[in-house]
Amino acid sequence: MNYVIIGGSAAGVTAAETIRKQDKESSVTLISDEEFALYSRCLLTYFIAGTINEDKLYFKDKNFYKENDVKTYLGKKAVSIDRKKKSVSLEGGTKISYDKLLIATGATPKSVDIPGIEKKGVFTVRKIDDARAIINMLDSVKEIAVLGGGLIGLRDAYALRQRDKKVTVIVKSPQVLSQMVDMDAARVIASILEKNGIKIMTGVAAKEITGKGSVEGILLDNGERLACQLVVIGKGVKPNTEIASVAGLKVEDGIVVNEFLQTSDKDIFAAGDVAETYDIARESKRINALWPCAIEQGEVAALNMLGEKKTYDGSLSMNSVDFFGLASISMGITKPKEEKKYEIISRTGENSYKKFILKDNRIVGMVLVGDIRPAGVVSALIKNKIDVSSIKEKIVDDNFNYAKIMPVVKEFGDKFKQEEFRDTVLSFK
Numbered sequence: 500m501n502y503v504i505i506g507g508s509a510a511g512v513t514a515a516e517t518i519r520k521q522d523k524e525s526s527v528t529l530i531s532d533e534e535f536a537l538y539s540r541c542l543l544t545y546f547i548a549g550t551i552n553e554d555k556l557y558f559k560d561k562n563f564y565k566e567n568d569v570k571t572y573l574g575k576k577a578v579s580i581d582r583k584k585k586s587v588s589l590e591g592g593t594k595i596s597y598d599k600l601l602i603a604t605g606a607t608p609k610s611v612d613i614p615g616i617e618k619k620g621v622f623t624v625r626k627i628d629d630a631r632a633i634i635n636m637l638d639s640v641k642e643i644a645v646l647g648g649g650l651i652g653l654r655d656a657y658a659l660r661q662r663d664k665k666v667t668v669i670v671k672s673p674q675v676l677s678q679m680v681d682m683d684a685a686r687v688i689a690s691i692l693e694k695n696g697i698k699i700m701t702g703v704a705a706k707e708i709t710g711k712g713s714v715e716g717i718l719l720d721n722g723e724r725l726a727c728q729l730v731v732i733g734k735g736v737k738p739n740t741e742i743a744s745v746a747g748l749k750v751e752d753g754i755v756v757n758e759f760l761q762t763s764d765k766d767i768f769a770a771g772d773v774a775e776t777y778d779i780a781r782e783s784k785r786i787n788a789l790w791p792c793a794i795e796q797g798e799v800a801a802l803n804m805l806g807e808k809k810t811y812d813g814s815l816s817m818n819s820v821d822f823f824g825l826a827s828i829s830m831g832i833t834k835p836k837e838e839k840k841y842e843i844i845s846r847t848g849e850n851s852y853k854k855f856i857l858k859d860n861r862i863v864g865m866v867l868v869g870d871i872r873p874a875g876v877v878s879a880l881i882k883n884k885i886d887v888s889s890i891k892e893k894i895v896d897d898n899f900n901y902a903k904i905m906p907v908v909k910e911f912g913d914k915f916k917q918e919e920f921r922d923t924v925l926s927f928k
Contacts, residue, residue: 500522500525500526500598500599501525501526501528501595501596501597501598501599502518502522502525502526502527502528502597502598502599502600502601502804503528503529503530503587503595503596503597503599503600503601504527504528504529504530504600504601504603505530505577505587505600505601505602505603505604505742506529506530506531506601506602506603506604506605506771506773507529507530507531507533507536507537507571507573508531508536508540508603508605508771508793509539509558509771509790509793509794509797510601510603510605510770510771510772510774510793510794510796510797510800511529511531511601511603511770511771511797512529512536512537512558512559512563512797513793513794513797513798513801514601514603514770514797514798514800514801514804515527515529515564515567515569515801516563516567517797517798517801517802518801518804518805519567519568519569521801521802521805522805526570527567527568527569527570528569528570528571528572528595528597529564529569529570529571529572530571530572530575530576530577530587530589530595531571531572531573531574531575532574532575532576532577533573533574533626533627533628534573534574535573535626535627535628536564536571536573537557537558537559537560537561537563538556538557538558538627539556539557539558539790540625540626540790541790542555542556543556543624543625543626543627543629543630544624544654544655544657544658545658546630546634547624547630547633547634547655547658547659547662548657548658548659548661548662549661549662550661553627556627572589572593572595575589575590575591575593576589576590577589577604577742578590578742579742579745579746580600580742580743580745580746580767581746582746582747582764582767584596585597585598585600585766587600597766598766599766599767599768599804600766600767600768601767601768601769601770601797601800601801601804602742602743602754602762602767602768602769602770602773603769603770603771603773603793603797603800604738604739604740604742604743604771604773605738605739605771605772605773606625606736606737606738606739606772606773606788607625607736607737607739608623608624608625608651608732608734608735608736609732609734609735609736609737610623610732610734611646611705611732611734613705613706613707613708614707614708615707615708615709615710615714616708618708618710618712618713618714619712619713619714620636620640620710620713620714620728620729620730621708621714621729621730621732622729622730622731622732623731623732623733624651624655624731624733625736633659633729633731636728636729637662637664639728640664640728640729641664641665641728642664642665642666642667642725642726642727642728642729643656643659643664643665643666643667643727643728643729643730643731644666644667644668644669644705644717644725644727644729644730644731645659645666645667645668645669645730645731645733646669646704646705646730646731646732646733646734647668647669647670647732647733647734647735648668648669648670648671648672648674648675648676648677648699648701649675649676649677649678649679649733649734649735650676650679650818650820651733651734651735651736652668652670652731652733652734653668653675653676653688653692653733653820653822654733654820655731655733656668656692656697656731656733657692657697657820657822657823659731660695660696660697665696665698666696666697666698667697667698667699667700667725667727668692668697668698668699668700669700669703669704669705669717669719669725670699670700670701670702670703671702671703671704672701672702673701673702674686674689674701675688675689675692675699675701676688678834679818679829679833679834679866680827680829680833680834680854680866680868681833681834681854681866683845683847683852683854684827684852684854684866684868687825687847687850687851687852687868687869688822688825688827688868690850691822691823691824691825691850692822692823694823695822695823700719703719703720703721703723704719704720705717705718705719705720705730706718706719706720708730709724713728714727714728714729714730715727715728717730736772736788738752738753738754738772738773738786738788739773740753740754740773743762743769743773746764746767748762748763748764748767749762749763751775751784752775752784752785752786753769753772753773753774753775753786754769754773754774754775755775755784756768756769756770756774756775756776758777758810758811759799759803759808759809759810759811760774760776760796760799760800760803760811761803768800768803768804769800770793770796770797770799770800771788771792771793771796771797772786772788772793773786774786774796776792776796776811776813776814777811777812777813777814778813778814778815778816779812779813779814779815779831779881779882779884780815780816780830780831780832780863780864780881781831781832781863785816787814787815787816787817789814789816789817792814795811795814796811796814799811815830815831815878815881815882816830816831817829817830817831817878818830819871819874825850825868825869826867826868826869826871827866827867827868827869827871828865828866828867828871828874829864829865829866829867830864830865830866830874830877830878830881831856831862831863831864831865831881832856832858832863832864833854833856833864833865833866835856835864840858841856841857841858841863842856842857842858842891843855843856843857844857844891844892844894844895845895846895848869850868850869851868851869851870852866852867852868852869853865853866853867853868853870853873853894853895854866854867855877855891855894855895857887857891860886860887860888860891861880861881861884861885861886861887862877862880862881862885862887862894863881864881865877865881870897873894873899876899877894
């Protein structure tokens with residue numbers, strides 16, 4: 500068999516390793532448009548902040564491919580898939596035949612369409628080269644602007660503030676983390692950021708990046724000018740679906756897959772940030788671009804490429820951050836579009852916020868700011884779709900824990916399922 504994998508991050512590398520463990524004889528080929536492979540993208544902001552060294556980014560040994568007999572094409576972009584001939588074409592004309600193919604092409608940072616975007620000193624943070632380039636500029640930079648107040652933008656801002664730079668976050672919406680939390684939670688998070696020297700400007704957008712060859716400032720749409728020598732665009736990411744779309748595979752927000760992570764072509768699979776899979780809380784297809792999800796999907800896809808019928812049960816959207824000692828976690832549905840269909844229970848405290856979203860007496864989402872201790876328990880309640888009607892008024896209590904939910908766990912099922920539930924809680928921790 501010829502197994503071919505497009506993508507060298509979490510999903511792709513996990514798939515290659517899984518295939519080789521099960522099949523010692525077949526050909527395994529991995530294609531990546533990056534020269535540098537085997538590193539964790541989610542640690543790049545820690546690298547920029549200076550809290551970890553570059554060697555801590557790598558999640559596999561540099562000899563991984565050789566030791567696992569994986570043929571690689573690094574720094575080579577896959578440009579097309581010929582489904583009839585079952586081959587992948589690379590830049591430069593190389594063609595690679597496959598029997599089973601995995602698309603794990605990940606995502607690309609969103610940009611902004613404004614004058615000056617091409618100037619020296621404008622970055623996104625997605626690849627190791629981006630982080631290296633930013634670090635190399637820091638000695639000559641005093642003021643930095645971050646465009647975007649979502650999770651990516653705030654992570655970038657926090658990392659750069661750790662380098663003792665003057666950082667301003669420019670947010671088009673009225674609040675930070677508008678896709679993740681409501682206004683009450685956003686106020687608590689924004690407050691801690693501002694107290695620690697990160698300026699947040701909401702309700703404004705960058706109109707132009709000014710300067711001759713290099714960044715010198717930003718002109719905002721309210722007429723204000725902001726001095727800076729470096730701009731980071733933290734506007735989120737979009738899945739790299741083009742190669743699948745051109746090949747005629749079914750693509751919506753991402754590459755659509757079934758419970759076996761199989762695309763509309765039975766010999767092509769997809770996993771990671773490019774795959775549209777089942778979301779447990781929403782009970783519909785969605786992209787959950789999370790590192791643990793990518794690893795799990797890479798393994799499941801590989802097992803199905805090998806001929807096993809391994810079902811992927813789905814994932815739960817989750818984001819967690821810690822800014823200056825204030826921890827926050829969001830999970831599942833956090834801002835329902837049709838609030839009348841949901842029940843919302845919340846409580847605001849000093850530097851803390853709790854919000855639980857319920858539907859039909861089952862928790863489908865939560866936001867925790869400050870006290871995140873209930874996260875493991877609530878995660879298990881969501882994943883197991885447990886009826887919490889008898890305890891739902893207690894979930895905002897400060898002492899809400901595993902013991903409090905024992906009655907509903909007993910109602911949930913037999914001893915095996917209770918142990919399974921407990922394991923979900925422990926694995927979260």
